[in-house]
Amino acid sequence: xxxxxxxxxxxxxxxxxxxxxxxLAGCDRLSQTEWFPNVLSSAEKxxxxxxxxxxxxxxxxxEFSPAxxxxxxxxxGTSNPSNPVYQALAAxxxxxxxxxxxxxxxxxxxxxxxxxxxLPSRSQxxxxxxxxxxxxxGKWQGVQLSQLLQRAQPLASARYAVFYCFDPMDAxxxxxxxxxxxxxxxxxxxxxLAYALNDAPLPVKNGAPIRLRVERQLGYKMAKYVMEIKxxxxxxxxxxxxxxxxxxRGYEWFAGI
Amino acid sequence: xxxxxxxxxxxxxxxxxxxxxIRVMHWINVMAFSLLLLSGLQIFNAYPALNWGxxxxxxxxxxxxxxxxxxxxxxxxxxxxxxxxAFETTGVLGVSADANGNPSVRAFPAWITVPGAQWLALAxxxxxxxxxxxxxxxxxxxxxxxxxxxxxxxxxxxxxxWRSLGxxxxxxxxxxxxxGAEARRYxxxxxLAYLSVIFGFFPLVIxxxxxxxxxxxxxxxxxxxxxxxxxxxxxxxxxxxxVLVAFVFIHVFEVMVSGLWNNLRSMITGRxxxxxxxxxxAKR
Numbered sequence: 001x002x003x004x005x006x007x008x009x010x011x012x013x014x015x016x017x018x019x020x021x022x023x024l025a026g027c028d029r030l031s032q033t034e035w036f037p038n039v040l041s042s043a044e045k046x047x048x049x050x051x052x053x054x055x056x057x058x059x060x061x062x063e064f065s066p067a068x069x070x071x072x073x074x075x076x077g078t079s080n081p082s083n084p085v086y087q088a089l090a091a092x093x094x095x096x097x098x099x100x101x102x103x104x105x106x107x108x109x110x111x112x113x114x115x116x117x118x119l120p121s122r123s124q125x126x127x128x129x130x131x132x133x134x135x136x137x138g139k140w141q142g143v144q145l146s147q148l149l150q151r152a153q154p155l156a157s158a159r160y161a162v163f164y165c166f167d168p169m170d171a172x173x174x175x176x177x178x179x180x181x182x183x184x185x186x187x188x189x190x191x192x193l194a195y196a197l198n199d200a201p202l203p204v205k206n207g208a209p210i211r212l213r214v215e216r217q218l219g220y221k222m223a224k225y226v227m228e229i230k231x232x233x234x235x236x237x238x239x240x241x242x243x244x245x246x247x248x249r250g251y252e253w254f255a256g257i
Numbered sequence: 258x259x260x261x262x263x264x265x266x267x268x269x270x271x272x273x274x275x276x277x278x279i280r281v282m283h284w285i286n287v288m289a290f291s292l293l294l295l296s297g298l299q300i301f302n303a304y305p306a307l308n309w310g311x312x313x314x315x316x317x318x319x320x321x322x323x324x325x326x327x328x329x330x331x332x333x334x335x336x337x338x339x340x341x342x343a344f345e346t347t348g349v350l351g352v353s354a355d356a357n358g359n360p361s362v363r364a365f366p367a368w369i370t371v372p373g374a375q376w377l378a379l380a381x382x383x384x385x386x387x388x389x390x391x392x393x394x395x396x397x398x399x400x401x402x403x404x405x406x407x408x409x410x411x412x413x414x415x416x417x418x419w420r421s422l423g424x425x426x427x428x429x430x431x432x433x434x435x436x437g438a439e440a441r442r443y444x445x446x447x448x449l450a451y452l453s454v455i456f457g458f459f460p461l462v463i464x465x466x467x468x469x470x471x472x473x474x475x476x477x478x479x480x481x482x483x484x485x486x487x488x489x490x491x492x493x494x495x496x497x498x499x500v501l502v503a504f505v506f507i508h509v510f511e512v513m514v515s516g517l518w519n520n521l522r523s524m525i526t527g528r529x530x531x532x533x534x535x536x537x538x539a540k541r
Contacts, residue, residue: 012513012517021368023291024295024368024371024373027292027295027371027372027373027383028371028372028373028374031371031372031376031379031383037379037382039386040379040382040383040385040386041382042386043382043385043386043388043389044382044385046389047385047389051470051472051473054476055472055473055475055476059475059476059478060475060478061471061474061475061478062474062475062478062479062481063478064311068311068312068315070312070313070314070315071314071315071316072314073314074314127311127312127471127474127487129469129471129487130304131303131377131381132303132304132377133300133301133303133304133491134304134306134308134312134313134314134488135311135312135313135314135487135488136312136313136314137311137312137314137315215471215475216471216472216474216475217471217472218471246378249378250376250378250379250382251378251381252381252382255471256470256471256472256473257385257469257470257471257472257473
């Protein structure tokens, strides 16, 4: 009886080890297919629908006290765009910077940095959650995107705000960072075009002169170095068609989780 | 005793131990939890440190950090830091072989992550898909356990169970398991282990996971402070997941020592053979 059992256990051990490596190999093979990641990403739709259902449209992200501010606000991704146009603007303290509002709006507009700073502003101490897993807390000041949208008057057909950025994401300078959010998020009171971080002008490494804050989503939604905001009815014909630089590389468009 | 009785004890009867619903839910849970663990370790690799507090940058060192450096010879060395202590963990944690067998910098090795290669976006897709499956299956299980009285009949300890606590611990230490009629019911340690997983660690790992969602944070600003903040929630999520892994190891161990095939059959076909009462206890 004991011998019989130990033989069975050895056999079971081998079965477990083999099925373990088969499981991993199988998962990797599924990961490589076209269809399986698509099946997996149907969970994204479920997550988005669930969050839209239970989180009120204007529910506020948590705000913190000055004591919680991170000593250093980490820079991730591009820290200094190699784009010569951007470099020239930065060299001149962004005096010639212009933010363009375009696309499906009644009144397309162009704002200088000084004009943006002259508008009523909002300050908020919020937590920035990177998709990688880390968080940092900073104080942001900027103009609410909702103000600019109220002035621009989006057409009824507008469904998304697309943010075009200065930072090239490859050596050739053919691919640029971009992002998109829906109008619920665009009109949210905490959605800012931020020009100040921790009571100082926004540093280049954190997205100067203007970076987007979308406090209920992950960090990659919050485009840095914003140069144009375009209202569209669909982003399927922009770049990879998934609504953002990282989305085109497999990350979720709905980054609320 | 009488002839029929001794015949019956010579070939103990099979009985239906687990209903089809429980069996299906059990194996869905096995699959979902396995894939959540493996994809979770891949997600951890994107930021291989655990902090305590609201943010990762609060002037305090991480509780756990898995990283790598190059030594004087240019060789990659994996280091795991826990509290103030550093351990060299090259080959497993910090530095391990990639698909071509070359040393690469990664916290958890490819043989324990899904996908194997460093690929955060796809790991998140695996993770959130199977998280939905685990939660839906878990809620269905709870409803079923309540409605079918599985919970009250089989899992909630009775007064008699509590009185047998000392004896049950002593039995487990000696790897002795109930026989005869007693084997038809869960023992007290078994009940407590299952209840702590069903009502303790699974809800905890799910809640701590949801606490990391910036969208759900807005549901009631500040609710995640019950964990001490988002980075604490991430740490709790990680630890609770490993507690569940520890449960699985103990569970599988107990399955093996208390009759591997009998237990396995009962969770596949539902049929369990009640172990015969041994007349001579001195045999052991």
